[in-house]
Amino acid sequence: MTFQLKVNGQTHEVDVEHDAPLLWVLRDELGLTGTKFGCGISACGACTVHVNGEAIRSCVTAVGTVVGADITTIEGLSAKGLTPVQQAWIDHQVPQCGYCQSGMIMAISALLAKNPSPTDNELAESITNICRCGTYPRIRNAVHSLAKA
Amino acid sequence: MPSRRMIILGGLGTAGALVVGYALWPSHRLERADKLDAKSGERFVANWIKISPDNSVTVVVPHCDMGTGIFTALPQMAAEELDADWSTVKVEAAPSDTLFANGALAEGFILTGRHMTADQLPAFLRGTVANTFRTIAGFMNLQVTGGSSAVRATGVYGMRVAGAAAREMLVKAAAARWNVATDECTTKSNHVMHAASGRSLGYGELAAEAAAYTPSSTPTLKPKSAYTLVGKPIPRVDIPKKVDGTTNYGLDVKVPGMSYAAIKISRVFGGKLKAVSVGDVLKMRGVQKIVQLEDAVVVVADRFWRARDAVASLNPVFDNGANGGVTSAQITARRTAALKSSDLKSDLKTGSGADALSGGRIVEATYQVPYLSHAPMEPMNATALYKDGKLEVWSGTQDGLGARAQCAKTAKLDMANVTYHLMPMGGGFGRRLPGFFNFLDYAVQTAMAMPGTPVKLLFTREEDMQHDYYRPNVMSRFRAALDAKGMPVAWTNDYTTDGGADEQAHIDYGIPNQDVRYAKVPTHVPTGPWRSVEASWHGFFIESFVDELAHAANMDPVAYRLQLLDEKPRHAEVIRQAAARAGWGTPMPNGKARGIAMFESFETIVAHVVEIEVAPDGTLKVDRVVSAVDCGSAVNPDGLKAQIEGGIIYGLSAALFGEITIDKGAVMQQSFPDYDVVRLAQCPQIEVHIVESGAALGGAGEPGTPPIAPAVANAIFAATGIRVRELPLKNASLAAARPQSARL
Numbered sequence: 001m002t003f004q005l006k007v008n009g010q011t012h013e014v015d016v017e018h019d020a021p022l023l024w025v026l027r028d029e030l031g032l033t034g035t036k037f038g039c040g041i042s043a044c045g046a047c048t049v050h051v052n053g054e055a056i057r058s059c060v061t062a063v064g065t066v067v068g069a070d071i072t073t074i075e076g077l078s079a080k081g082l083t084p085v086q087q088a089w090i091d092h093q094v095p096q097c098g099y100c101q102s103g104m105i106m107a108i109s110a111l112l113a114k115n116p117s118p119t120d121n122e123l124a125e126s127i128t129n130i131c132r133c134g135t136y137p138r139i140r141n142a143v144h145s146l147a148k149a
Numbered sequence: 150m151p152s153r154r155m156i157i158l159g160g161l162g163t164a165g166a167l168v169v170g171y172a173l174w175p176s177h178r179l180e181r182a183d184k185l186d187a188k189s190g191e192r193f194v195a196n197w198i199k200i201s202p203d204n205s206v207t208v209v210v211p212h213c214d215m216g217t218g219i220f221t222a223l224p225q226m227a228a229e230e231l232d233a234d235w236s237t238v239k240v241e242a243a244p245s246d247t248l249f250a251n252g253a254l255a256e257g258f259i260l261t262g263r264h265m266t267a268d269q270l271p272a273f274l275r276g277t278v279a280n281t282f283r284t285i286a287g288f289m290n291l292q293v294t295g296g297s298s299a300v301r302a303t304g305v306y307g308m309r310v311a312g313a314a315a316r317e318m319l320v321k322a323a324a325a326r327w328n329v330a331t332d333e334c335t336t337k338s339n340h341v342m343h344a345a346s347g348r349s350l351g352y353g354e355l356a357a358e359a360a361a362y363t364p365s366s367t368p369t370l371k372p373k374s375a376y377t378l379v380g381k382p383i384p385r386v387d388i389p390k391k392v393d394g395t396t397n398y399g400l401d402v403k404v405p406g407m408s409y410a411a412i413k414i415s416r417v418f419g420g421k422l423k424a425v426s427v428g429d430v431l432k433m434r435g436v437q438k439i440v441q442l443e444d445a446v447v448v449v450a451d452r453f454w455r456a457r458d459a460v461a462s463l464n465p466v467f468d469n470g471a472n473g474g475v476t477s478a479q480i481t482a483r484r485t486a487a488l489k490s491s492d493l494k495s496d497l498k499t500g501s502g503a504d505a506l507s508g509g510r511i512v513e514a515t516y517q518v519p520y521l522s523h524a525p526m527e528p529m530n531a532t533a534l535y536k537d538g539k540l541e542v543w544s545g546t547q548d549g550l551g552a553r554a555q556c557a558k559t560a561k562l563d564m565a566n567v568t569y570h571l572m573p574m575g576g577g578f579g580r581r582l583p584g585f586f587n588f589l590d591y592a593v594q595t596a597m598a599m600p601g602t603p604v605k606l607l608f609t610r611e612e613d614m615q616h617d618y619y620r621p622n623v624m625s626r627f628r629a630a631l632d633a634k635g636m637p638v639a640w641t642n643d644y645t646t647d648g649g650a651d652e653q654a655h656i657d658y659g660i661p662n663q664d665v666r667y668a669k670v671p672t673h674v675p676t677g678p679w680r681s682v683e684a685s686w687h688g689f690f691i692e693s694f695v696d697e698l699a700h701a702a703n704m705d706p707v708a709y710r711l712q713l714l715d716e717k718p719r720h721a722e723v724i725r726q727a728a729a730r731a732g733w734g735t736p737m738p739n740g741k742a743r744g745i746a747m748f749e750s751f752e753t754i755v756a757h758v759v760e761i762e763v764a765p766d767g768t769l770k771v772d773r774v775v776s777a778v779d780c781g782s783a784v785n786p787d788g789l790k791a792q793i794e795g796g797i798i799y800g801l802s803a804a805l806f807g808e809i810t811i812d813k814g815a816v817m818q819q820s821f822p823d824y825d826v827v828r829l830a831q832c833p834q835i836e837v838h839i840v841e842s843g844a845a846l847g848g849a850g851e852p853g854t855p856p857i858a859p860a861v862a863n864a865i866f867a868a869t870g871i872r873v874r875e876l877p878l879k880n881a882s883l884a885a886a887r888p889q890s891a892r893l
């Protein structure tokens with residue numbers, strides 16, 4: 001089946017199964033490898049992208065369900081230069097291996113769009129992404145610095 | 150445990166033997182390096198240091214990037230001695246070539262880790278020691294990043310020396326041009342200056358002439374007081390590409406015409422593939438080939454998800470042999486029996502050993518820790534292309550050269566016919582060290598079955614978790630005798646091991662009579678180094694038991710430890726700092742308490758004070774960790790803090806949740822839901838304080854991990870009176886807790 005996908009403002013035509021996971025379509029069909037694979041079962045958040053501004057886990061999102069939606073990946077997020085979230089990540093030296101950070105930044109950007117100054121509890125409740133390198137303390141500091149800015 | 154692993158992770162042992170620097174390359178080697186790795190007029194002036202005509206400096210790092218910041222810390226050390234302008238310094242990963250092997254780790258192990266001298270070396274290495282570390286490493290195909298060794302070995306003995314030697318050569322070249330004495334010249338910001346005549350020349354102009362001089366292996370190094378880069382929290386060079394998704398990990402490798410492979414490996418370790426009925430799988434969309442391997446079946450397809458779905462639909466039959474019935478309970482029973490047997494081997498004996506037990510009040514306890522998976526964020530993967538008798542492989546490993554050698558071996562090819570591209574890694578933690586390259590083997594075998602087609606083989610999270618090389622399950626029993634004042638006069642410890650004796654079982658506390666023994670209990674479960682290796686278990690055992698002794702003596706756990714550390718002022722200071730910063734001794738509300746633990750690993754001493762809360766229903770929350778760290782001195786203080794934070798959280802995930810269990814010979818856990826880890830919600834506030842003792846540099850990546858589990862367990866005891874002797878804590882029932890009025 002062919003689908004029209006609107007990714008980072010551009011429309012792409014892909015010929016895949018209706019239930020092909022968005023993650024792999026983004027990566028393998030469109031070559032957008034900034035979005036990562038960590039578990040494939042919605043347990044880690046490495047694959048987080050925005051669909052109409054909402055953070056979703058693309059590894060369990062069937063392509064057929066996001067046709068016509070605005071999909072944004074990490075590549076689209078920084079298309080016009082670094083966002084304040086990304087800059088805060090540099091200022092606070094957040095990433096270690098960096099593998100989780102695309103998903104982390106996408107998830108947190110979506111949260112901050114709704115709640116620009118989350119408390120630690122609000123942050124912990126809505127951001128369940130895993131970072132095995134343990135960058136959480138710096139993520140917290142970076143988010144709070146954005147709230148102050 | 151393969152002996153190779155011992156070589157790799159032996160650590161650098163006690164200081165003393167490693168006084169010789171890295172051998173620097175003579176000029177013919179520099180030429181070879183130029184051919185291999187220099188671009189557009191760049192010249193190698195010393196090992197790892199390239200200078201461009203535009204006067205910029207490139208430091209080539211003979212390690213891999215797994216997120217620990219060494220791509221910043223190592224160049225910082227070279228640039229410091231070179232008097233380079235940091236804003237012009239570029240950083241590159243070294244090619245996987247013997248020229249860039251890092252032998253110091255092997256050398257450190259050989260000469261100090263096992264207390265050997267050069268003439269006790271295996272014959273094939275003799276003679277090479279006196280020459281160069283590089284040769285030994287080349288021999289062994291080592292280019293390792295592990296053992297928290299990058300900064301203390303490559304940095305201290307390599308980067309600094311190379312930077313200083315290159316500086317001397319550049320000065321010589323300038324002095325010759327100007328016909329002045331070298332000691333009239335100074336260096337700063339990529340320039341050699343001659344103050345008397347006001348002349349100056351950029352390094353870029355001098356590089357070619359400088360490279361012709363023979364580098365000194367003992368160049369003059371700067372005193373610490375003259376440092377302008379080392380010791381500063383320089384922002385990491387790799388971070389900008391890690392916030393915009395452009396870092397290319399192994400997972401992201403793109404090779405034209407690439408196919409994707411998914412694998413189903415025998416659930417039972419050691420199982421052999423008997424049969425697989427292919428059915429209609431070859432007719433599934435995109436499926437290209439089914440490859441049968443000794444213990445696995447692989448499906449290659451045009452897209453990963455198609456390969457994954459296709460392999461999931463197969464029902465291969467494996468011959469599991471005798472291992473098909475093994476359970477965790479059986480393994481525990483074997484360990485228990487081994488510790489009861491009379492078959493224990495002596496590891497360490499001081500004073501009159503166990504005989505001294507008769508001299509006091511006996512305290513006794515047995516502990517156990519489970520198997521653990523590494524579960525780095527990026528599942529194991531490798532991309533391989535076999536074409537015209539040559540193999541090309543892309544993957545993230547902690548040893549690019551070792552990976553290349555392994556690929557050659559698996560493919561039965563000459564090293565010369567194998568190219569290996571070392572990719573950045575989404576976490577390592579020991580999983581990607583040599584000896585543990587199953588993902589490379591499967592990828593290479595699959596590529597060999599499809600000549601001409603590049604294949605990316607990727608483990609699903611489930612395969613990754615079920616075919617790891619696990620942190621061993623270990624049991625440890627202690628007996629101590631306390632004198633009338635409650636201080637230990639005898640310390641005995643019997644522990645199980647999958648391999649040999651563990652150096653980390655040796656305590657830093659001053660106890661006159663010690664008897665440490667081990668029982669070898671190998672199982673069919675493959676084990677390997679996991680962040681901090683043996684310190685991850687002995688740290689928990691020793692620091693829990695010392696805490697038990699303190700309570701048995703009715704003494705404050707901090708004061709008790711300090712009394713035992715008369716001869717170890719650095720250890721005592723680290724404890725004092727952590728305790729003071731955490732407000733040790735100030736009252737805490739009901740249900741909350743503090744716990745302390747201190748452990749030295751990889752020559753770095755770390756103490757954590759944790760604050761926890763146990764709710765009446767038994768729910769545990771770790772609120773805060775205050776950490777003090779003495780790694781000698783910090784090359785990059787912010788990088789060091791990040792590593793300690795990461796080490797704490799990695800260890801806390803294991804302490805709270807981590808548990809791999811075995812049933813019917815196979816791992817029962819599959820992914821993060823049943824192998825849970827710390828997320829933001831469980832992550833405590835963390836404060837790291839650096840203690841600058843000026844001692845020899847210790848590691849940073851691992852030493853934060855060992856003391857966290859015992860610090861939490863000790864705090865639980867302080868809060869509830871419940872002593873947890875088995876990890877993970879999720880299995881401990883704290884609900885019966887009777888919160889005491891917390892004193893600590």
Ligand code: FES
Pocket residue numbers: 036037038039040041042043044045046047048057058059060
């Ligand atoms: S890969 Fe999608 S949540 Fe883990």
Ligand code: FES
Pocket residue numbers: 095096097098099100101130131132133134135216526575576
């Ligand atoms: S930075 Fe490595 S997993 Fe988050």
